[in-house]
Amino acid sequence: MEPFIILAIFASSLVLFTCWALITPKTRKNMPPGPPKLPIIGNIHQLEKQTPHRNLRNLARKYGPIMHLQLGQVSTVVISSPRLAHDILKIQDLNFADRPTATTPQIFFYKSTSIGWSCYGNYLREMKKIVTLELLSTIKVRSFSYIRESELTHVFKFLDSCCGTVINFRDMTVQMVNNIVSRATLGDVCKDRKYIVDSVFFMLKIFSAFNLFNYYPRLNFLNVITGKKAQWLKMHNELDIILKKILEEHRSRQRSSQDHEDLVDVLIRVKDTGDLDFPITDDNIKAIILVSTWKLKFY
Secondary structure, eight states, rough: OOOHHHHHHHHHHHHHHHHHHHSSSSOSOOOOOOOOTTTTTTTTTGSOOOOOHHHHHHHHHOOEEEEEEEEEEEEEEESSSHHHHHHHIIISSGGOOOOOOHHHHHHHHTTTTTTSOOOOSSSHHHHHHIIIISSSSSSHHHHHHHHHHEEEEEEEEHHHHTTOOOOOEEEEHHHHHHHHHHHHHHHOOTTTHHHHHHHHHHHHHHSSSSSSSHOGGGGGGHHHTTTHHHHHHHHHHHHHHHHHHHHHHHHSSOOOSSSSSOOHHHHHHHHHOOOOOOOOHHHHHHHHHHHHHHHHGGO
């Protein structure tokens, strides 16, 4: 039995060494000062889940307005002074404008092509220009006034019919806001609106939940082993079928003017005109639709 014991010890040691090499971060020189780090986890234990901002404030008082934290494998620099924040966000903004890549945005947002997750470059600049000129302009915001008036009228009628009874005002307000945003995004008629909103809620829980792989990117292959990636891909494919159908329905409609265009109509019109420095695709439009619907579940 001794050879088997020796082989088992050797195999266990090899596995432990491989895991240690995968999750142990590389040390870097010339980093700002920061609190002492524990092996493997670094400074994760010093960030309380409920109030991490208070922990960062207390650490900044001790280690200065610019400090270094090691969050697993992720090397993080924390800025805690208005002057340094101004230098980074205004003066050196181009050097810090990029975004880290992650598995979930790559899957759900069509290779991270939504405005909130795309890398800095020509595409992001083009999308920001479209949003500023076509979606958030004063004229476009005013064009959605009929939706707001319609939903408020519906709420007033509901309140009038419920006179003398108890009303859950929060749920009523959430429903009203959901209807306004979804109608402005997807249009007045969308049979799959509820499924999209529920799917976005599920995505929001995935993004907001603690994810070990955000702190240990080298262990990302475990998403495949545990089946999480397959689950996300299945959900993305189901959403993609619905979003394709929405684009087809919008393209088949004939509009005489741009007065009542929803967000999908605007993006299709901008794409089809071709007057863009960086052309966009249907996948880009679908990614923006999901992000726009995302805000429904923040209430």
